[in-house]
Amino acid sequence: MMRYTDFSAHDLLLLLQGLGVSVALFAATTLIGGVIGLGWALLRYYRVPLLAPLAALLAELLKNSPVLVQLFLVFFGLPVLLETDLTPVQAALITLSGNTAAFIYVIAVSAIESVGREQIETARVFGLTRWQTLRRVVAPQAAAFGFGPLAGLLINQLQVTSLISVIGVIDLTKVGAILNLRTLKPFIVWTVIGLLYYLMARLIAAACARVEARLRAHREWKGL
Template identity: 70%
Template sequence: MRFTDFTPYDLVLLAQGLGVSIALFLATSAIGLVIGTLWAVVRFYRVAVLTPIITFLAELLKNSPVLVQLFLVFFGLPGLLHIRVTPVEAAMITLSANTAAFVYVIAVSAIESISRDQIEAARVFGLTRWQVLRHVVAPQATAFAIGPLVALLVNQLQVTSLISVIGVVDLTKIGDILNLRTLKPFVVWTAVGLLYYFSAKLVALIGTRFENRLRAHSAWRGL
């Protein structure tokens, strides 16, 4: 067998790389959604000290390159704090924080899209601020935000390809390994690109179905 030949095991390698990419995408998306939503809730409650800090942090994260953030966490933090950060840990921290920043912006926009008259009317009827957030703001804001959130998640799936530069053996890294071994870049990167494409289409399909069901439910409730 020449060093340029493909083997059946290459399919296993691609599947493993895809599994790593999807696992990191799911984990960092979940963490980012929770953190970003909590940041938006802090802004909703207008916490004096935390709100400007969160706003500044979100602006910094969403307006700087993800690759630079990745290098800063992987190379900068160990040198600054004298701690050990593995490639997977650096990827988790960076992608989670970056996702949180964009979720925060989307959530804030969704909350601000709700008429202040509805909030004031709910307060007049005796609802606490938590009840207003839970029963008035959250359902409508979720229906408004789901479309942008789906688009964000599709983009974040593509962003996971950057983590290969720090040594995470994801789908892109496997593609790089196969490319160096087979010297057939067109075949290798076409296969890798198609795997990312179909994964992104699946995320978009799931998100669209969820959005349609949520909007139908909201319409039935008169939201």
């Protein structure tokens, strides 16, 4: 029979542990998803046969299907398909990285296409290669254009990490569920959990706003 108890000092450590897991997974999946998503966008920029349409199709599937379904498919289905074992953390890492990559791909493609074609044509007239055009003309402007949508995406992906608790990852949401069951004080528990997510989201928004302002200032100073 479960015994209900009040909050203790140990609960603070449990909260910090859950917070650490959520932050670590968010950071890791953002980094991995960012690299993959930008890689897919480059395939489209260079119009690589077969690979560019394949990346577009994969991104379309990932961004238009529920993350929870993707999580179950990876955690329960992938081990059967590959005849291997996946820990809950590994499944969460794969799922959230892929989902983040899909949306970063969309943002990157939109940002690249926002650059005026006349600038790209002018760069080619001056003898710049596609890589030089990308690095010197397209990338600085695309980065400034894409950082606003990227900030919204990151905040959304932070909230999406709360879903990984359903497969047993001891993240911040899972810790909240544990404390709620033990103390039977849902209002206090979920208010604290919600505030922690809110504070993390505000930090992400503030950091992205500062970077975006610097990118825009740099672009204007370069006269691009």
